[in-house]
Amino acid sequence: MTETEGDILDRPVADEVQADIYDDEGYIRHDFLTMVGAAIADRDVLFLRQHVSKLHESELGDLIEAIQPDQRLAMIRLLGDDFDMTALTEVDEAIRMQIVDQMPNEQIAAAIGDLDSDDAVYILEDLDDEDREEILAQLPFTERVRLRRALDYPESSAGRRMQTEFVAVPPFWTVGQTIDYMRDEEDLPESFTQIFVIDPTFKLLGAVKLDAILRTKRQVKIESIMHETNHPIPAEMDQEEAAQVFEQYDLLSAAVVDENERLVGVLTIDDVVDVIQEEAEEDLLRLGGVGDEELSDSVFAISRSRVPWLAINLVTAFMAASVISLFEATIEQIVALAILMPIVAGMGGNAGSQTMTVTVRALATRDLDIHNAFRVVRREAGVGLINGILFGCTVGLVAGLWFQDVSIGGLITTAMLINMFAAAMAGITIPMILSRAGADPAVSSAVFVTAITDTTGFFSFLGLATWWFM
Amino acid sequence: MTETEGDILDRPVADEVQADIYDDEGYIRHDFLTMVGAAIADRDVLFLRQHVSKLHESELGDLIEAIQPDQRLAMIRLLGDDFDMTALTEVDEAIRMQIVDQMPNEQIAAAIGDLDSDDAVYILEDLDDEDREEILAQLPFTERVRLRRALDYPESSAGRRMQTEFVAVPPFWTVGQTIDYMRDEEDLPESFTQIFVIDPTFKLLGAVKLDAILRTKRQVKIESIMHETNHPIPAEMDQEEAAQVFEQYDLLSAAVVDENERLVGVLTIDDVVDVIQEEAEEDLLRLGGVGDEELSDSVFAISRSRVPWLAINLVTAFMAASVISLFEATIEQIVALAILMPIVAGMGGNAGSQTMTVTVRALATRDLDIHNAFRVVRREAGVGLINGILFGCTVGLVAGLWFQDVSIGGLITTAMLINMFAAAMAGITIPMILSRAGADPAVSSAVFVTAITDTTGFFSFLGLATWWFM
Structure with missing residues (x-):
């Protein structure tokens, strides 16, 4: 301890620090942040050990x-050793990479040895090849083989997200033998809810939930x-698909x-x-025309990532x-048209984006398919007509009064x-067509829908006016 | 069996029906739907029992x-009795209500007795008071009390979603006693992952995960x-908040x-x-200006639910x-302005909705708070300036060439x-202000952001032109 007593007394002792580090709105309490900041500045290891290292990994991540x-x-x-590396799986990718880049490989290797394999893979997969190999080389053989196998599976696959620690027993064991094995074995996973039944070649035969084991008499065989396991997940399966099975x-x-x-x-x-x-x-970010950006990305990274969507929209504009x-020529004669035309285009855009949002969501949850497509299209056509009549008449009335001209109304x-009506049809058919064509409707629908509602809006209003007045 | 043999032979026998009812894209296979449709038309109970009643509840719901x-x-x-009522918890609310409304209360009561309490509450809470009371009256006393207690909690609270069946033991029991109890007790929940430790007044003392029980010797006391349980959920807590704790x-x-x-x-x-x-x-639907509509709602219900957002947008239009x-007067002189002005407003709208989407999401996940607000605002200002310069110059160049006029460019x-720049500022500050004011930024941000980008776009472009040309 190199600090003077006065320094330590300035900060509250253990009991005075509230147990809950969050305020009512779910953000980390400001006074806690101030205390941690001061402790870091003063190199007050005691305070950090007492109040930071006991935090849950997700709390530490938030901190x-x-x-x-x-x-x-x-x-x-x-x-130091009191830092729980698991917390790094809970922070933004950009922040994680900053931290891991600056940590010495030895320290990462030492910390990773204590992690569950899925958390270890989560941290290792972001590293560049050289650093990763250096860290893997420092791990014990079994550990290294396991992690390397998980890392060999494609990115975002179930194999990357899986934990390689599990409990597996042969089918001829009894419940009693199984319980005794679990009581004696030191090297069990940290927490588990079922055990697997395998043959000598590790082929999966089935699974038993822990509550089933606890309900059953000792002499009963596991196989009975x-x-x-109706839904074993192939390691190559995309994590999104695996999530749907869950x-x-x-x-x-x-x-x-x-x-x-x-x-x-x-x-x-x-x-x-x-x-x-x-x-x-x-899905939400894509519908809003944003890519995979994170709050911690730099200004230039974000500007660049938003350019493509803006560029496509520029073309349609x-x-x-x-x-x-x-x-x-028509606008030159009747300037009222220029004043009113954004209303036609804008309201169409809004109606189109309502329909599109519902469609994209229904496609994502698979509530919309070929069997009910016709029914849903018909329904949206009805909604488009009803709201078209309603808002068309409202706008017509206001515009007619504004410019004192029944024709304009x-x-x-x-x-x-x-x-x-066009907006409703575009809002439902464009995402469906894109999805059929294998594209992600969340990414691309908005551009097409806006293009249609803008051009239809301007063309119908100005075209009708030209035909009527000219 | 009232059918002729020929009828039955027309349809495939058990083995010929594929185990997986879904096609490659995750929709229910068309031939399976056709078979089920035919079986319903022919009142072929045998086929339905064989192929429909064995489905998982979520598969039955999809069907x-x-x-x-x-x-x-x-x-x-x-x-009949082979129908698994749990499937109704997996379908759209509108469809569930249609079905439950038409089922006789006796049948619902009989089926609900077999459900876990959370599923039973899920179905009962949609019913009108009269039907619900009639069904509850037909249930056994304990069941009725339990369900009524859950139904007394506010809608969308943890109390509504909880299961009232659980395993709880006193702290002085040994692991052995606990296992024996579970082996003998018939009335355990269908599946569970931890047991709770309570005092005689049901006050919660702690919990033990099943794997901990299985790892521990018989004579060890549960309390050790x-x-x-650091995170017991108060029954009144909103389900969303409870989900965040999970x-x-x-x-x-x-x-x-x-x-x-x-x-x-x-x-x-x-x-x-x-x-x-x-x-x-x-969140996704609200950002798209849509309320709580479901795919099975009627045309009029949907039209009506979409009116408010369109109406507010009409005012801003x-x-x-x-x-x-x-x-x-300026437009009358230079029609090119009318042609180009939607580009200024539209691109601003797109940039604003990008920033707004990111902000709404960051607020929902609590990644954005008072501490980093300033940093994020500064970052968005930078993004707005960079993309403003980039797209401003592009549009200026194209517009200048199009109308052969450097001033217009x-x-x-x-x-x-x-x-x-205004779009970036509106996109970040409006959701933050709304959230501070206690409003849901997902619902209301888009309207305000569009209002600002439209008026700023038209005003700056036409205003500058008037100042320059007039």
Whole structure:
């Protein structure tokens, strides 16, 4: 201890620090952040050990994200062996890479040895090949082989997310033997909800949930209480698909098998929940025209990632402008048209994006398919007509009164009706066509829908006006 | 059996029906739907029992959604006692209500007796008070009390989603006693991953995971292996908040306690996964300007639910139009302005919705808070400027060449730069202000952001042009 007593007394002692590090809104409490910041600045290892190292991994992850970037590595260094590497699986990718890049490989290797294999893979997969090999080389043989096997599976596959630690027994063991084995064996996974039944070649025969073992008398054979694992997950399967299997069958964990149906690992619901969250987030960001950016990315990285969508939209914006330019002469005569035309296009865009959002969602959850497509298209057509009439008449009335011109009112009503119907049709058919063609409707639908509602809106309104007035 | 042999032979026998009812894209196979449809039409109970009643509840739910509305009740009637009511928890609310409304209360009561309490509550909560009371009256006393207690908790609370069946033991029991109890007791929950430790008044003392029981010798006391349940869920807690606790601490199940900290039920991860899905879906739909509509709602219900958002947008569209009308005289002179102005407004709208989407998401996941707000605002300002310069110059160049006019190119470049910067600022600050004010930023941000990008776009472009040319 190199600090003076006064320094330590300035900060509250253990009991005075509240147990809950979050405020009412779910953010980390400001006074806790201040205390941690001061402790890092003062190199107060005692405080950090007492209040930071006892945090749950996800709390520690939130803390790492909340403190200043330059404090992060300092805190990890001060914590030393007391730092729980699992916390790094809970932070933004950009922050994780910053930290891991700056940590010495020896320290990463030492820390990774203590992690579950899925968490270890999560950290290793972001590293460049050289660093990864150096770290792997420092691990014990079995550990290294296991991790390398998981890393060999494609990115975002079940094999990458699985845990290679599991409990497996032969079918002829009794419940009693199994319980005794678990009581004696030291090297069990940290936590598990079922055990697997395998043959001598590791071929998966079935599984037994722990509650089934606990309900059954000691002399009963495992094979008589095991159930077939109807949904073993191939290691190559995409994690999103694996998540759907979990959701569909309410699984807590599932066996992961290789191409020979040999058990290689277990996928657990907590990883799957993360996948579900990520996928939902991806859909939302894609619909908003944003890629895989994270809050911690740099200004230039973000600017660049948003350019493609803006660029495509620019092309459609010029398309819409060229539609308007067809009617230059008409607008020159009646400027009211220029004032009103954004209303027709804009309302169509809004109606189209409503339908599109519902369609993209229904496709993602597989509620929309070829069998009910016709019914849903018909329904959206009805919605488009009803709201087209409603808003067409409202706009027509207001526009007619504004410009004291019945023709303008009538024209805009008709154009609105046409465009809101077109919006409904575009909103439902474009995502369906894109999905059929194998494209992700969340990424590309919005551009096409806006292109259609803009051009239809301008063309119908200005076209009708030209036909009527000219 | 009232059918002729020929009828039965027309349809494939058990072995010929594929085990997997889904096609490669995850939709129910068309030939399976045809077979089920034919079986319903022919009242072929044998086929339905063989191929439909053995389906997993979620598969049966998908099937119910996929068949024609008039076939649904017919199939359920034909299946009789073989129909698994749990499947109704897996279908759209509108479809569930249609089916339950038409089923006789006696049949519902009989079926509900077999369900886990959380599934029973899920079905009962949609019924009107009269039907619900009639069904509850037909249930055994304990069952009725339990369900009524769960139904007394507020809608969308943890108490509504919890299962009232759980295993609880006193702390002084040994592991051996606990295992023996589970072996002998008939009335255990269908599946469980931890047991709870309670005092005689049902006050929650702790919990033990099943793997801990299996690792421990028979004579060890439960109290010495139990862990404190750090995160008991108050029954009144909102399900969304409960889901966040699950996510944060990677829980598989959690104790639900009443206001006196007495154990009243258990919340399990499968229900929580549903909540997470629903919440993500809600955010996505709200950003797209859609409320809680479902694919099975009627045309009128949907039209009506989409009106409010369109109506608010209409007001902002007229605001934008009135901005344009300020510059009527300028447009009359230079029609090119009318042609180009939607580009300025539209690109601003796109940039604004990108920033807004990221902000809404970051607020929902609590990645954005008061501590990093300033940093994020500064970053978005940078992104707005960079992309404003990039796209401003592009548009300026194209517009200048198109209309052979350097001034127009310069004006639109400046207007784009102003509007894309305004879009970035609106996209980040509006959701944050709404969230601070206690409003859901997903619902209301888009309207405000569009209002700002439209008016700023038209005003800056037309205003600059008026100042320059007039």
